[in-house]
Amino acid sequence: MKKLKNSELNRKNVAAFKESKKTPIIVILDNIRSLNNIGSVFRTSDAFLIEKIYLCGITAKPPHKDIHKTALGATDSVDWRYVEDTLELIKDLQQQGVKTIAIEQADKSVMLQDFTPKKNTKYAIIMGNEVQGVRQEVVSKADYVVEIPQYGTKHSLNISVTTGVVLWDLFKKIVL
Numbered sequence: 001m002k003k004l005k006n007s008e009l010n011r012k013n014v015a016a017f018k019e020s021k022k023t024p025i026i027v028i029l030d031n032i033r034s035l036n037n038i039g040s041v042f043r044t045s046d047a048f049l050i051e052k053i054y055l056c057g058i059t060a061k062p063p064h065k066d067i068h069k070t071a072l073g074a075t076d077s078v079d080w081r082y083v084e085d086t087l088e089l090i091k092d093l094q095q096q097g098v099k100t101i102a103i104e105q106a107d108k109s110v111m112l113q114d115f116t117p118k119k120n121t122k123y124a125i126i127m128g129n130e131v132q133g134v135r136q137e138v139v140s141k142a143d144y145v146v147e148i149p150q151y152g153t154k155h156s157l158n159i160s161v162t163t164g165v166v167l168w169d170l171f172k173k174i175v176l
Contacts, residue, residue, distance in 0.1 A: 017077040022051040023175055025167065026098065026124035030086045030138060031057035032159060033130055039070030040160035041127070046074035048171045051122070053078055056086040086126070090141050093124050102126045102142035103166055104134040105155070109147035112166065117173050125166055127159050 012020060027045055032038055038060055045053055055061050061082050062068070062075035083089045090100050099118075103125055117123060126142060128134030133156070139145055148157065148165055157165070 012077075014073075014077045017046070017049070018079075020049055023049045023171055024122040025050050025170055025174070026093070026122070027053045027163065027167075028086065028089065028100075028124055028126045029053065029055050029059045029159075030126055030134065031129040031132075032059045032127065034159075035060050035064055035066035036070045037130065037158070037160045039067040039072075039074075041163050042067070042071040042074035042078055042080070044160070044164045044167055045078045048167050050078060050167065053080040054089055054124075055080060055082045056084065056089060086135075086138055087141060090124075090126070090138065094143070098122045098124050099144065100124045100126060100142045101144045101146050102128075102134045102139045103147070103162060104128065104139055104145055105147050106139055106145045109145040112146055112148050112169050115144070115146050115169075115173075117170060123170065125163070125170070127163055130159055 027041060027050055029038060029041060038055070042053065060067060062071070062080070067075060094100060099121055101123055126134055126138060128138070146166070148162060150157070
């Protein structure tokens with residue numbers, strides 16, 4: 001086996017990415033504090049052709065050097081928008097037929113491996129604050145609550161890791 005060079009990867013340029021058919025998934029970042037986490041979510045969203053990222057509440061917006069450091073240019077390829085009020089955004093998306101999924105541990109959550117996305121449906125995953133998680137009022141308004149099973153001593157994963165796990169799982173179920 002030979003490791004591939006960047007020139008051998010046949011990656012899209014930004015213009016080709018913008019023209020590509022997107023995965024019908026939106027990412028909502030609600031009150032994310034870490035600029036590195038924000039950048040990582042942009043980069044992962046680029047990898048899976050995610051339709052859009054919404055940055056809400058205290059979540060920082062590009063351009064910012066610390067976001068750029070981990071996004072590696074994905075802030076140019078992935079469509080994004082800042083919306084202050086996450087609850088209003090969720091209401092607007094639901095009125096457009098988008099199904100919202102809070103990624104959180106809750107009493108009636110569905111384990112990620114058991115969640116089956118419906119065909120011809122657009123989804124928005126809601127990622128919460130690094131310490132507090134997804135706020136209760138946001139969980140209450142979501143159409144679904146999905147949880148990643150965890151078997152160790154910790155009760156959470158880093159938000160950028162969680163986003164990657166969830167996006168890969170949904171991408172497999174929707175696209176592949």
